Amino acid sequence: MGELKTMVQYFYNTCSNFPQRPAQRFNKELFDDNNGMFTYAELKERVEDIACALMKIGFPYKGRAAIMAPTNYMWTQVDIAIACAGGVSITIYPTLSDSEVTYIMKDSKCTVMFVGNKEELDQVNRIWKQLKNLKTVIVMDIAFKGDNKKVYGIKDFIAMGREWRKSPANYKKYNKRKDSITLDDWFTILYTSGTTGLGKGVIITHWTASSRLEGTVNYFQKYDFDVNENDVTLCYLPLSHVFDRGSCQWLALTKGSLICYADKPATLIEDMQKYNPTWINCVPRLYEKIYITMQQAMAESSLKKKLFDWAVSVGMQALEYRKDSNGCYNMHPKFDLKSRLPLGLKIKYAIADKLFAKVRGLFGNRFHHSFSASAAISPDLLKFYYALGIAVVEGYGSTESFNAAVLNPITACKPGCMGKEANGSKCRVAADGELELSGAGIFKGYLNKPKETKEAFTKDGWFKTGDVVELTPDGYIKFIERKKGIICTSIGKNVAPAKLENLFSTSSWVEQIFLVGDEKPFITALIVPNFANFMALFKREGIVYDESKLVYENIGGMQICTKVGDDFINNKRLQELIDNDVKEANKKLEKFEEIKRYTILNQRFTESNGMITPTQKAKRRVIIHVYKDVIEKMYE
Structure with a gap:
C-alpha cells in the first residue's frame, strides 16, 4: 500500500496533476451551471469558494456540516469543500422523515446544513426549533435566493467565498487550515440504515x-486493471450511502477520472448511453430489472424468444471456456475468449455475440465492468450476464x-x-x-x-x-444471512431469508417478498406483486380492474404504482402466476425452508410508509407490527 494521504491531499494532488482534464459532467438543461462541465482546475476553484464561504460564516476547524440532497454534481463539490475547510460531513438521505432527520441532526450537533432544494428547506424549517446547534442552511440550487443570514442560496454562498478568499490574509488562513488536517482527523460520519431501530453514526477518519x-x-x-484519468464513471446511487461515494466518487477524484451524473435513477440506461462510462457501481436490483425487461420483451414474439434463448445457450457454452477448475470465471476485459473456443462453437458464438452486443450497448460503448454490492446477487443471474460478456x-x-x-x-x-x-x-x-x-x-x-x-x-x-x-x-x-436476520423456527431449524429471497430476484411477478417464521412451525411469506407487470399483462389479456384504486408515488424520479385495489390482487390470473413462482422456488429448498403459506399484499413496502430503509432493506419490526394480524392468520 502506498503512502497514505488525507482525502484533501488526494484531491489537491489530482487537481495539480490533471488541471485541464474533465472532472464532472452533468445535464446543463437541468443544472444551469458552468455549461454542464467542470475541469479539475475549475472544480478546485469551486471547492475553495465553498470552503472559504464556510470559514467566512464562522464554521470552525473540525466543525460538522450535514448534506441532505439528491445525488448530483453539487453534492460532490460540497463534500470536498467541507473536508477542505477542516470539517466533518454528515450525510442524510433526502427521503428520511422529519423525526429521522431530527435525530441525526441532534446526535451529530451540526451547525451547518446543505440541502438540495426548497422542498428540503421546508422540511428543515419544520424541525429547526428542535435543532439547537443549527445556525445556517445553504440551498444547493443555483436559482434559489435566501436571506443571506440564516439561509443562503448556493450561488450567493459561492460568490461570498470567492470574495473572501481574494484577501491574501484570508486565503492564507484557508491554506493553513487545509494543510493542518491529519490522517487521525474525522472525515465523515455516516449513519447506518437502522433496520431494527435508529441508525448509528459511523465515524470515518481520513x-x-x-x-x-x-x-x-x-x-x-x-489485476492489471488500473483506473486512470481516461476512465469515466457514472454516479447515480445515493451519495448519502457509502457505496457510490467511496468507490465511485472518491476513487475517481483520486485517479483523475471523469464523474458523470445521471439525471435521475429512472434515466440510468439513457444516461449510460449518453456518457459512455467505463465503469459503474450497481445494486443487484438493477441487473434483475434489466433481465426481467429483456425476458418480457422477448416473450412478445415467439421468434425473438427462440433466437434469444438460442443465443444465451451458446453464450453459456462459451462461458465454460472462461471457467477454471474451481468454478471461477475470468471476466477480465483483456481475456481472449474467442481464441479459446473450438471452431464450431466459435462460429455460433460470433453470431450470438452480435445480439449480445446490442445488450452491451445499453451500458454504452466503452463499458468494461461494474461492481455489485449492498445485497447478494443470484449466481444464475451473474452467469447470464457473463454469458453476454458483461463483467459484474x-x-x-x-x-x-x-x-x-x-x-x-x-x-x-x-x-x-x-x-x-x-x-x-x-x-x-x-x-x-x-x-x-x-x-x-x-x-x-x-x-x-x-x-x-x-x-x-x-x-x-x-x-x-x-x-x-x-x-x-x-x-x-x-x-x-445477517446474524439477526436468521429465522429460528419452533422445530429448531435455522432459515436464511436471503437464500429464499434470491429465488424470486428475477421473477416478473413478485416485486417484494418478506419471510416470516421466528418461533413458528414453518415459513410463511408476505408477497407484493409487480403491479406494473401485472397491469401490462391485464391489458394484453383484456382483464378489467378498478383503476380508481391505484395509488402512485414518485420513487427515484419515476411514478411507481404503490397500491392497488383488492380486486387486483384477488384476480385468479395474478394468483396463479404468483403461486407458480412460489412452487418453483420451493422445489429448490429443503423441506423446512419451504414457504408453506403466503399472503398477497395490495401495497408495496416503501420508504414513505416506513417499511424499508433508503437502502431498500426491510424494517422487520415495522412490517411484522403492521401485518401482525395477517401473519397470525397464516398460522391458524
Whole structure:
C-alpha cells in the first residue's frame, strides 16, 4: 500500500496533476451551471469558494456540516469543500422523515446544513426549533435566493467565498487550515440504515477512507486493471450511502477520472448511453430489472424468444471456456475468449455475440465492468450476464468498513460468493460463522455510543460485522444471512431469508417478498406483486380492474404504482402466476425452508410508509407490527 494521504491531499494532488482534464459532467438543461462541465482546475476553484464561504460564516476547524440532497454534481463539490475547510460531513438521505432527520441532526450537533432544494428547506424549517446547534442552511440550487443570514442560496454562498478568499490574509488562513488536517482527523460520519431501530453514526477518519482507497487502487493494479484519468464513471446511487461515494466518487477524484451524473435513477440506461462510462457501481436490483425487461420483451414474439434463448445457450457454452477448475470465471476485459473456443462453437458464438452486443450497448460503448454490492446477487443471474460478456464483479462491504472489504478477483469471479479479502482488509470467520474484519477501512467507532462501539469489536480489535458467512475450500467468502436476520423456527431449524429471497430476484411477478417464521412451525411469506407487470399483462389479456384504486408515488424520479385495489390482487390470473413462482422456488429448498403459506399484499413496502430503509432493506419490526394480524392468520 502506498503512502497514505488525507482525502484533501488526494484531491489537491489530482487537481495539480490533471488541471485541464474533465472532472464532472452533468445535464446543463437541468443544472444551469458552468455549461454542464467542470475541469479539475475549475472544480478546485469551486471547492475553495465553498470552503472559504464556510470559514467566512464562522464554521470552525473540525466543525460538522450535514448534506441532505439528491445525488448530483453539487453534492460532490460540497463534500470536498467541507473536508477542505477542516470539517466533518454528515450525510442524510433526502427521503428520511422529519423525526429521522431530527435525530441525526441532534446526535451529530451540526451547525451547518446543505440541502438540495426548497422542498428540503421546508422540511428543515419544520424541525429547526428542535435543532439547537443549527445556525445556517445553504440551498444547493443555483436559482434559489435566501436571506443571506440564516439561509443562503448556493450561488450567493459561492460568490461570498470567492470574495473572501481574494484577501491574501484570508486565503492564507484557508491554506493553513487545509494543510493542518491529519490522517487521525474525522472525515465523515455516516449513519447506518437502522433496520431494527435508529441508525448509528459511523465515524470515518481520513485514515479510514484513504486506507480503503489505497487498497482499492492496489486491487485494480494487482489485476492489471488500473483506473486512470481516461476512465469515466457514472454516479447515480445515493451519495448519502457509502457505496457510490467511496468507490465511485472518491476513487475517481483520486485517479483523475471523469464523474458523470445521471439525471435521475429512472434515466440510468439513457444516461449510460449518453456518457459512455467505463465503469459503474450497481445494486443487484438493477441487473434483475434489466433481465426481467429483456425476458418480457422477448416473450412478445415467439421468434425473438427462440433466437434469444438460442443465443444465451451458446453464450453459456462459451462461458465454460472462461471457467477454471474451481468454478471461477475470468471476466477480465483483456481475456481472449474467442481464441479459446473450438471452431464450431466459435462460429455460433460470433453470431450470438452480435445480439449480445446490442445488450452491451445499453451500458454504452466503452463499458468494461461494474461492481455489485449492498445485497447478494443470484449466481444464475451473474452467469447470464457473463454469458453476454458483461463483467459484474460482486463484493461485500459495510458502512463500518467504508466500502468493499471482500471482492471477487476479476480474473476469477465466483458466482454465489462475495469474493476474497481485498482492498487492504483482513477477514476471519468466528466460531459461530460471523465474519470479522480488520486492517484498512475500518471505522473509528459509533458517535456518542461507547457501549455499542465496544460491543462491535472483539477483544483483539476485529470488527464484528453481524453477517454470517461460509468460507469455501479455495478461500472465497459466501454470504448466508445477517446474524439477526436468521429465522429460528419452533422445530429448531435455522432459515436464511436471503437464500429464499434470491429465488424470486428475477421473477416478473413478485416485486417484494418478506419471510416470516421466528418461533413458528414453518415459513410463511408476505408477497407484493409487480403491479406494473401485472397491469401490462391485464391489458394484453383484456382483464378489467378498478383503476380508481391505484395509488402512485414518485420513487427515484419515476411514478411507481404503490397500491392497488383488492380486486387486483384477488384476480385468479395474478394468483396463479404468483403461486407458480412460489412452487418453483420451493422445489429448490429443503423441506423446512419451504414457504408453506403466503399472503398477497395490495401495497408495496416503501420508504414513505416506513417499511424499508433508503437502502431498500426491510424494517422487520415495522412490517411484522403492521401485518401482525395477517401473519397470525397464516398460522391458524
